[in-house]
Amino acid sequence: MSGRLSQHPDLCPADRVERAQQGAVQAGLDALLISPGADLRYLTGYAAHPLERLTCLVVPARGEPFLVVPLLEKPSAAASPAVGLGIEIVGWAETEDPYALIAKRLGGSLRRVGLDKQMWAEQVLAFQRSLPSGAELDLAGGVLGEMRMRKSPAEVEALRKAGAAIDRVHSSMGEWLRVGRTEREVARDIADAILAEHATVDFVIVASGPNSASPHHETSDRVIGAGEPVVVDIGGTTQDGYCSDSTRNYCVGGRPDAGYQKLFEVLLAAQRAQCEAAGPGITSGRLDAVGRTVIADAGYGEYFVHRTGHGIGLETHEEPYIVAGSAHVLEPGMTFSIEPGIYVPGRYGARIEDIVVCNNGIGAERLNGTPRDLVQL
Structure with missing residues (x-):
């Protein structure tokens, strides 16, 4: 029975991302940035490997979410329940800057952005450099923790x-x-x-x-x-x-x-x-x-x-x-x-x-x- 985690689609219903967006609005956050870990699995069912190459679910408070993954991981992401949730999967090549890609798609009017609590420090610093100056980085735990502690x-x-x-x-x-x-x-x-x-x-x-x-x-x-x-x-x-x-x-x-x-x-x-x-x-x-x-x-x-x-x-x-x-x-x-x-x-x-x-x-x-x-x- 051993093997890679593969969360069943029934355990990641389609309304979770929408609820996360609502929570972000209530918390005064313009977007949630979620790297590999339990929060990503909770929202999308995607059990991504934590790598030095950035994988990140981007959940704007208003707008369509998208999942940024290295091109070599795109087949795995495409085979996950995330696709069935209607989440766009955006692959990035080795010579691209995924942090700049995310910043560009989010736009320049960001005030506060929530990061998952397990994001690597080097990724946090890269976002800090890439997002608009003045954008405050905060934790997304107040939104996602509240959701995850109440089990379906x-x-x-x-x-x-x-x-x-x-x-x-x-x-x-x-x-x-x-x-x-x-x-x-x-x-x-x-x-x-x-x-x-x-x-x-x-x-x-x-x-x-x-x-x-x-x-x-x-x-x-x-x-x-x-x-x-x-x-x-x-x-x-x-x-x-x-x-x-x-x-x-x-x-x-x-x-x-x-x-x-x-x-x-x-x-x-x-x-x-x-x-x-x-x-x-x-x-x-x-x-x-x-x-x-x-x-x-x-x-x-x-x-x-x-x-x-x-x-x-x-x-x-x-x-x-x-x-x-x-x-x-x-x-x-x-x-x-x-x-x-x-x-x-x-x-x-x-x-x-x-x-x-x-x-x-x-x-x-x-x-x-x-x-x-x-x-x-």
């Missing part, structure tokens, strides 16, 4: 499939996670399994024993011992371009000590409380506080060192962010992780992570279904 039913279904795919990998963990193997050996097997279910492997964390106290440990040559807790946090991107991300906790060859078991029960209660509280109307900051309070009341507050979660969709980390102090109100269609963790330096740690979607009237639906209890192998 088709996007939710794509995330549901991604969640089921990563669940299948977790369900097979007993095939690879054994006493005497190194974290790196286990991670290689997990990566192969993710690739069988997804188009790409985005990350594999296998953190055993004291390494489990490091939230982003990844892997090492440490040998997994009997009775040690192991945090496995894994994710990939499906063929349709949507991401998975799920964390479960394992113990192999024996039971962990009583201190860890107590810690884990507190964490399980915190994550359950947050999943029950998640839903339209609660703020991100309040949702973070629900789990943080459970953990702090049990005496582990100093060991919960990161935010509760992050939005997910075409990127593993995107808006909304579930973080302390945020006044952002969650709405139907928003998808995000709920992943509280407790990490005791030098000893052990644990994190439980599910992806959830806010639904009208029924709170939040978990898109992961594997057991959240400590799994004994």
Whole structure:
């Protein structure tokens, strides 16, 4: 199932570019300039390679959008859903200046232009030189972020499939996670399994024993011992371009000590409380506080060192962010992780992570279904 991302046309409906134009007008932007990345895929379905040669979707606030691509990439662009959206594809030759081409087509009355947040610095500077003097460069995130964080039913279904795919990998963990193997050996097997279910492997964390106290440990040559807790946090991107991300906790060859078991029960209660509280109307900051309070009341507050979660969709980390102090109100269609963790330096740690979607009237639906209890192998 591995291969280049090829987002299904149903996941890039024709009204998105028009909505982006409306958002640009409301934000006081004269145009949006979108380079390869999640924003381009969201608007057009085109999974362009990020190259030193400029590829850029140009969305004037008023007027027809067009996609500027190197001539050698034009066949790929022409085979993407962008063509079906009626977007003109403009190829540029090696001796042409694509920045001047875009500036000329946009005209000389630009005041503010929004750039996608992942545009390379050299491209930003080239636009700065080519666009009319006095044209202010700003971020397009206020427009595109607002659109992307509210998922359509088709996007939710794509995330549901991604969640089921990563669940299948977790369900097979007993095939690879054994006493005497190194974290790196286990991670290689997990990566192969993710690739069988997804188009790409985005990350594999296998953190055993004291390494489990490091939230982003990844892997090492440490040998997994009997009775040690192991945090496995894994994710990939499906063929349709949507991401998975799920964390479960394992113990192999024996039971962990009583201190860890107590810690884990507190964490399980915190994550359950947050999943029950998640839903339209609660703020991100309040949702973070629900789990943080459970953990702090049990005496582990100093060991919960990161935010509760992050939005997910075409990127593993995107808006909304579930973080302390945020006044952002969650709405139907928003998808995000709920992943509280407790990490005791030098000893052990644990994190439980599910992806959830806010639904009208029924709170939040978990898109992961594997057991959240400590799994004994």
